[in-house]
Amino acid sequence: MRIRPQTLARLVLVPTILLTVIGVYGSILWTVNISFTSSGFLPTGKYVGLDRYYELWGQARWRVAYTNLFVFGGLYIFFCIGAGLLLAIALDQGVRGRSFFQTIFLYPIALSFIVTGLAWRWILNPTTGLEAYVRGLGYEGFSFGWLSDPDMAIFTLVIAGVWHSAGLMMVIIFAGLQSIDGEIWRAGRVDGISRFHMYRGVVLPMLFPVFVTCLVLLAMNVVRSYDLVVAMTGGGPGYSTDVPAKYIVDHLFDRANIGRASAGATMLLLTVMAIIALSTYLGRKETRR
Amino acid sequence: MKDQNAIAMAAIYAFLAIAAAFFAIPLIIMLLTSFKTAEEVREGSIFFLPESWSLAAWGKAWGEACIGRVCEGIGGNFWNSVLITVLATSISLLLASLNGFALAQWRLRMSGPILGMLLIGAFIPYQIMIYPLVRLFATGGMHQTLGAIVTVHVLFGLPILTLIFRNFYIGLPEELIKAARVDGAGFFQIYGMIIVPMSVNVFLVAAILSITGVWNDYLLGLIFAGPNFQPMTVSLQNLVGTQMGLPEYNVNMAATILTALPPLAVYLLSGKYFVRGVTAGAVKG
Numbered sequence: 325m326r327i328r329p330q331t332l333a334r335l336v337l338v339p340t341i342l343l344t345v346i347g348v349y350g351s352i353l354w355t356v357n358i359s360f361t362s363s364g365f366l367p368t369g370k371y372v373g374l375d376r377y378y379e380l381w382g383q384a385r386w387r388v389a390y391t392n393l394f395v396f397g398g399l400y401i402f403f404c405i406g407a408g409l410l411l412a413i414a415l416d417q418g419v420r421g422r423s424f425f426q427t428i429f430l431y432p433i434a435l436s437f438i439v440t441g442l443a444w445r446w447i448l449n450p451t452t453g454l455e456a457y458v459r460g461l462g463y464e465g466f467s468f469g470w471l472s473d474p475d476m477a478i479f480t481l482v483i484a485g486v487w488h489s490a491g492l493m494m495v496i497i498f499a500g501l502q503s504i505d506g507e508i509w510r511a512g513r514v515d516g517i518s519r520f521h522m523y524r525g526v527v528l529p530m531l532f533p534v535f536v537t538c539l540v541l542l543a544m545n546v547v548r549s550y551d552l553v554v555a556m557t558g559g560g561p562g563y564s565t566d567v568p569a570k571y572i573v574d575h576l577f578d579r580a581n582i583g584r585a586s587a588g589a590t591m592l593l594l595t596v597m598a599i600i601a602l603s604t605y606l607g608r609k610e611t612r613r
Numbered sequence: 614m615k616d617q618n619a620i621a622m623a624a625i626y627a628f629l630a631i632a633a634a635f636f637a638i639p640l641i642i643m644l645l646t647s648f649k650t651a652e653e654v655r656e657g658s659i660f661f662l663p664e665s666w667s668l669a670a671w672g673k674a675w676g677e678a679c680i681g682r683v684c685e686g687i688g689g690n691f692w693n694s695v696l697i698t699v700l701a702t703s704i705s706l707l708l709a710s711l712n713g714f715a716l717a718q719w720r721l722r723m724s725g726p727i728l729g730m731l732l733i734g735a736f737i738p739y740q741i742m743i744y745p746l747v748r749l750f751a752t753g754g755m756h757q758t759l760g761a762i763v764t765v766h767v768l769f770g771l772p773i774l775t776l777i778f779r780n781f782y783i784g785l786p787e788e789l790i791k792a793a794r795v796d797g798a799g800f801f802q803i804y805g806m807i808i809v810p811m812s813v814n815v816f817l818v819a820a821i822l823s824i825t826g827v828w829n830d831y832l833l834g835l836i837f838a839g840p841n842f843q844p845m846t847v848s849l850q851n852l853v854g855t856q857m858g859l860p861e862y863n864v865n866m867a868a869t870i871l872t873a874l875p876p877l878a879v880y881l882l883s884g885k886y887f888v889r890g891v892t893a894g895a896v897k898g
Contacts, residue, residue: 332800333719336711337727340771346749347768348734351742358744367748411632414625427881428633431640433891434880436829438846439873442853442865443639446646446659452862457658487636495888547738551831555850572740573832582744589741600736 352593359590363583376587386588389566393595395478396567397546400485405538407486408493413523415494416501426498430491437488441555444484445471474564477557481549481565484556489545493538500534501527533607540603547596568592647671647867654863670863674871678864680851687868690848694828694875696759697844701766702823705774706816708767713778714808718790728779735772743836750837757839765837766827774819777893781815782808814886821883821890825876845872 327335359377362370380386411429415422432440447453448471458466470476504527512522550569553559559566559574568588575585642659647670649663676686716724746765750756755764785808793803809816834844849872853865880887 326799329794329800329803330719333715333721336708336715336800337721340708340712340731340775341727343764343768343771344731344734347746347765348737348742349730351745351749352737354745354748355741407632410628414629417622417625419622419625419629425629425633428636430888431877431880432636434825434876434887435873436831436846436876438829438831438850439869442849442869443643446862446866447639447642452659454660457660460658487639491636492891496892499892544736548740550740551846554831555853558854569738569740573743573836576744577836585744589738592738593741596736596738600733 355586355589356593358582359586361583363586365580365582367582372583376583377591380584380587380591385563385566386568386571388563389568389571390591392478392565392567393546396481396485396549397543399479399482400489400546401539401542403482403486404490404493404542405497405535407490408495408497408538409528411490411494412498412501415498426491426495429494432488433492435488437549437551438555440484440488441552444480444487445556448480448483471557472561474561477561477565481552481556485545485549485552488552489542492541496538496541497531497534500531504530536603536606539606540599543599543603547592547599568595643866643870646863647674647870649863651861651863654861655859659862670861670867671871673861674852674864674868678852678861678868680848681855687845687848687852687871690843690845691871693838693842694845697762697766697834697838697842698824698827700759700763701770701827702820704763705767705770705823706819709771709774709819710778710809710812710816711804712771712775713780713782714804716775716779717782718785718787728776731772731775735769739769739832743832747836757837757841759838759842762834762838762842762844765833766830769833770823770826773893774823777819777822778812778815781812785811817883817886818890818893821879821887822893824879825891828876 358367360371360373361368362372362375411425415425419425448468450456450467450469450472455466455468458468470480508526509522512526517525548569549567550573553565553567553570557565559570568591572585572588572592575581575588579585645661645663646654646659648666648668650665650667650669653664674686675688675691677684678686680687715721716728721727747756750758750761750764755761789807790803793807798806828844829846830844831846831850834847838844838847849868852868853860883890
């Protein structure tokens with residue numbers, strides 16, 4: 325007997341659906357459930373209500389990690405989109421060697437965050453990198469010790485992160501600029517509107533959906549940011565550059581505190597859901613306009 | 614007016630040149646340092662040119678550098694990464710293209726919700742799912758095996774890859790499939806003889822996305838691969854992180870570049886397909 329093609333079309337989906345339902349949704353439910361238990365080294369079924377969440381927020385390290393999510397995330401997203409926009413506009417002025425510049429701006433996106441973090445760790449390291457070099461040139465008073473300064477180390481992550489992702493923003497925004505009808509530019513010129521005002525008043529508002537796309541892509545990198553922190557600062561000095569993703573992994577495997585890690589993971593999940601809701605809202609608002 | 618334009622253009626080129634330097638310098642520094650000898654690294658700044666070019670650091674990084682007590686370099690991990698990447702990418706592409714075809718062309722009632730379920734899952738950070746997955750693999754006796762690391766890569770890669778294929782297949786005319794069915798072709802015949810040959814470019818884009826994603830992963834490799842299949846990113850981080858005494862910057866940077874080379878080669882060789890690959894996730898984000 326031959327199986328109907330319609331049935332086969334359903335059957336090929338089965339492995340993916342099973343994998344996703346168990347691996348993704350089952351895992352999420354498991355973690356949320358464990359966050360309400362007293363689990364330590366091993367998961368237990370003893371429920372303690374919201375205790376693990378009080379414990380989590382009572383801990384300075386978590387509060388620093390969670391705040392860093394927004395400090396790092398806000399600056400990373402702002403500078404990535406800002407740099408991407410400036411580069412895209414510059415390349416849109418009919419410059420020569422455009423694909424050469426694009427190749428240089430974009431290549432870091434092909435590298436892992438581990439490679440990115442290590443490279444910048446060496447450049448910003450006071451004894452081997454930039455500081456030693458500038459001092460060697462004769463500027464003895466020059467100092468750039470952000471990497472070992474608990475107040476400033478978080479900004480070194482921003483520098484490395486922007487280096488990694490700004491090129492991608494440039495490409496996406498550039499594609500958006502190219503898709504704008506030449507008629508609009510012509511109309512602007514006829515009315516005597518300067519290029520600057522055309523960008524600010526006409527072109528950039530038209531690219532609103534493109535910016536939402538950029539925002540979503542970068543936000544996903546932010547909530548997942550683990551590799552970059554591990555490679556560059558290891559969360560230090562102290563725990564000044566810790567992030568939730570690292571906090572969770574450390575508590576799962578090194579500190580064997582599954583319950584608290586799960587509470588942290590659930591907070592991260594809620595944060596991601598809020599970001600999804602926000603970007604959906606922004607997207608809807610745009611289509612209604 | 615003309616002068617003004619010339620000044621503006623000069624400013625634009627200056628801006629682009631400075632930006633290019635910012636993006637290029639880290640790679641240049643790592644390349645230069647990797648060619649230095651051990652003595653030179655100890656003496657000079659990493660910004661100086663090597664005085665005598667040497668390949669010693671590259672050889673050491675590949676085959677002799679010590680990670681903890683084991684001094685075998687990261688060459689073996691290179692092959693682990695190749696194995697994991699090839700397996701995960703081929704399985705993902707096969708499943709994702711079949712999924713995309715089934716979801717786009719067969720008028721399944723649940724295709725919308727299924728796609729939605731896949732994509733929402735793609736936004737969730739791995740940290741929320743790793744521990745239950747570890748338990749699951751441990752129960753099945755698969756913890757820290759090749760099967761485990763490939764499975765998690767497939768699991769987390771499938772949503773976006775399925776979306777890429779589905780978005781392409783939804784644009785194919787329905788008549789194509791209908792005509793093939795009238796001629797008596799079955800599901801897999803249509804897939805193999807019509808759909809795959811028509812979507813070679815999509816396979817290329819999806820492969821680029823998958824290869825760079827799997828190769829550059831660190832977290833999943835750290836937790837699921839175990840010591841026998843440890844990927845290169847993990848061993849690189851261990852190499853740099855666990856060194857005792859004075860760090861051997863030339864060896865570390867050679868190891869870093871070795872780890873970065875495969876995705877960099879993919880980037881340089883694939884050109885606009887690469888851009889389509891890395892932005893594919895954004896299209897319907």
